[in-house]
Amino acid sequence: MNPPGWAILLAAVGFCYVSGQSSNGAPPNFQCPVHQEVSPCVCNVKKNGLDIMCEFTDNYHINKAMAVLKGKSGIVVYYLKLRHNNLPKLQSFIFLGIDIRHLTIHNSSLAVIEESSLSSMGIGLTQLDLSQNSLGSVPSPAFKNLHHLLILNMNHNKISVIHSRAFEGLDTLEILTLYENKISTIEDGAFKGLAKKLRRLNIGGNGLTAVPKAVGHLENLRKLELQENSISHITEKDFEGLVKLDSLGLAHNHLRTVPPRAFSHLQELNSLELDGNSITHINPDAFVGLEVSLQYLRLGDNNIHQIPSDALKPLHRLRHLDLRSNNISYIAEDAFTGYGDSITFLNLQKNNIKMLPSMGFDNLNSLETLNLQNNKISHIPEEIMEPIVDTLRVVDIMDNPLLCDCELRWYKEWIKNLKDKDDEMMQKKRTVCTMENEHREYPVQNMPMDRMNCVGKNMERTSASSAPTLIVSALLPPLLMFTCL
Numbered sequence: 495m496n497p498p499g500w501a502i503l504l505a506a507v508g509f510c511y512v513s514g515q516s517s518n519g520a521p522p523n524f525q526c527p528v529h530q531e532v533s534p535c536v537c538n539v540k541k542n543g544l545d546i547m548c549e550f551t552d553n554y555h556i557n558k559a560m561a562v563l564k565g566k567s568g569i570v571v572y573y574l575k576l577r578h579n580n581l582p583k584l585q586s587f588i589f590l591g592i593d594i595r596h597l598t599i600h601n602s603s604l605a606v607i608e609e610s611s612l613s614s615m616g617i618g619l620t621q622l623d624l625s626q627n628s629l630g631s632v633p634s635p636a637f638k639n640l641h642h643l644l645i646l647n648m649n650h651n652k653i654s655v656i657h658s659r660a661f662e663g664l665d666t667l668e669i670l671t672l673y674e675n676k677i678s679t680i681e682d683g684a685f686k687g688l689a690k691k692l693r694r695l696n697i698g699g700n701g702l703t704a705v706p707k708a709v710g711h712l713e714n715l716r717k718l719e720l721q722e723n724s725i726s727h728i729t730e731k732d733f734e735g736l737v738k739l740d741s742l743g744l745a746h747n748h749l750r751t752v753p754p755r756a757f758s759h760l761q762e763l764n765s766l767e768l769d770g771n772s773i774t775h776i777n778p779d780a781f782v783g784l785e786v787s788l789q790y791l792r793l794g795d796n797n798i799h800q801i802p803s804d805a806l807k808p809l810h811r812l813r814h815l816d817l818r819s820n821n822i823s824y825i826a827e828d829a830f831t832g833y834g835d836s837i838t839f840l841n842l843q844k845n846n847i848k849m850l851p852s853m854g855f856d857n858l859n860s861l862e863t864l865n866l867q868n869n870k871i872s873h874i875p876e877e878i879m880e881p882i883v884d885t886l887r888v889v890d891i892m893d894n895p896l897l898c899d900c901e902l903r904w905y906k907e908w909i910k911n912l913k914d915k916d917d918e919m920m921q922k923k924r925t926v927c928t929m930e931n932e933h934r935e936y937p938v939q940n941m942p943m944d945r946m947n948c949v950g951k952n953m954e955r956t957s958a959s960s961a962p963t964l965i966v967s968a969l970l971p972p973l974l975m976f977t978c979l
């Protein structure tokens with residue numbers, strides 16, 4: 495059957511809509527020049543325009559290829575990728591007359607961007623990637639006409655100061671990343687002009703010692719990455735204007751405490767990363783303001799000595815709590831009282847935990863992942879697992895000095911009943927325990943039950959063959975009736 499006429503018409507309209515017009519008004523031209531004309535650059539035709547790549551070459555050859563493109567009327571270069579070249583200076587008018595939508599100049603020793611090199615691309619350019627070059631400052635005059643730019647990537651350059659109004663003119667910019675430069679100063683007006691649209695800012699991997707005041711004006715920012723700097727203090731004022739912030743990354747800085755109300759203005763904050771600092775103290779009011787928003791909290795690789803229950807208690811929606819690699823040696827009976835029922839992920843690996851309190855996990859009735867790997871735990875009481883074992887999908891107790899005792903039978907049965915036997919979980923089968931009187935280790939699922947004298951409270955001694963059937967049929971209630979002789 496032939497498609498009806500209106501379908502063809504719609505398809506044609508659709509095509510025109512997708513391909514649009516080139517920004518210099520000529521009908522769009524999606525034909526690559528002859529290969530020799532642009533060599534060593536390579537041209538391919540993509541759905542939305544040409545994809546041109548020039549690698550391991552120099553200024554002379556790139557200029558030559560651009561001159562060929564300038565001669566083709568209506569050409570739409572959807573991607574122009576200049577990588578691994580020797581291109582220390584971007585000369586004025588190099589792209590004049592070429593409609594480029596996404597421009598990448600990566601790892602090309604670029605240090606100077608002349609004022610009129612990019613200004614001709616104001617209408618078409620939406621993405622500009624200048625990563626891994628030698629830029630020592632933001633080339634503001636070259637940027638100021640890019641009124642349609644959405645993404646600007648200047649990662650891995652040598653910028654040390656962001657001057658006031660550095661990005662003025664980039665009034666549509668949504669994503670700005672400056673990861674791994676040498677930035678130690680960001681002047682107060684640095685982000686002037688970006689407040690309406692900027693949603694993501696990455697200034698991680700720099701030399702900042704405090705949260706720059708300039709970020710406070712970015713009232714539409716959703717994600718702020720400040721990780722891998724040298725920030726040693728934060729205060730409530732630092733984040734005052736960031737009312738839309740959803741995600742804040744402060745990992746790998748030099749924080750020692752989390753002061754009261756530090757994030758109180760961030761009432762939409764969903765994710766907070768504080769791992770890899772030197773935090774020893776979290777004020778009980780540290781997370782005030784985040785009661786109904788915070789779901790992901792990372793506090794790993796710090797020097798926290800106990801679960802900061804007082805600070806965590808108001809977080810009614812907390813789902814993911816990561817406390818790995820701290821110095822927690824015990825878990826209080828009420829460590830999760832009053833807030834734990836929303837937590838689905840709890841990571842306590844690489845701490846100093848010796849004992850688990852028998853009721854400690856009672857409130858964690860949504861828990862799906864529990865990581866206790868690499869602690870000093872020898873016994874895991876059945877009572878502590880009973881309230882959570884039904885919801886648990888991942889439990890890791892490897893690398894603990896576990897003793898083979900009847901208390902561990904929950905694990906043997908749990909692993910046997912695992913629903914999704916993916917590889918990662920199967921590895922956990924190598925969890926071993928020590929059979930003290932035999933001076934040898936067993937994988938927990940092969941504990942010699944017949945020699946362990948486990949009994950049920952209301953039953954005679956169980957033998958290796960009868961116990962499992964009983965347990966498999968109903969995982970926990972029968973388990974709880976067992977105690978060690």
Ligand SMILES: *[C@@H]1O[C@H](CO)[C@@H](O)[C@H](O)[C@H]1NC(C)=O
Pocket residue numbers: 550577578579580601602
């Ligand atoms: C950067 O480009 C040079 C050529 O100019 C190349 O030798 C080097 O391998 C590139 N580095 C990376 C990380 O790609």
Ligand SMILES: *[C@@H]1O[C@H](CO)[C@@H](O)[C@H](O)[C@H]1NC(C)=O
Pocket residue numbers: 797799821823
């Ligand atoms: C960890 O805590 C113990 C006391 O529980 C203390 O003796 C030890 O010094 C702490 N370790 C560090 C690295 O602070």
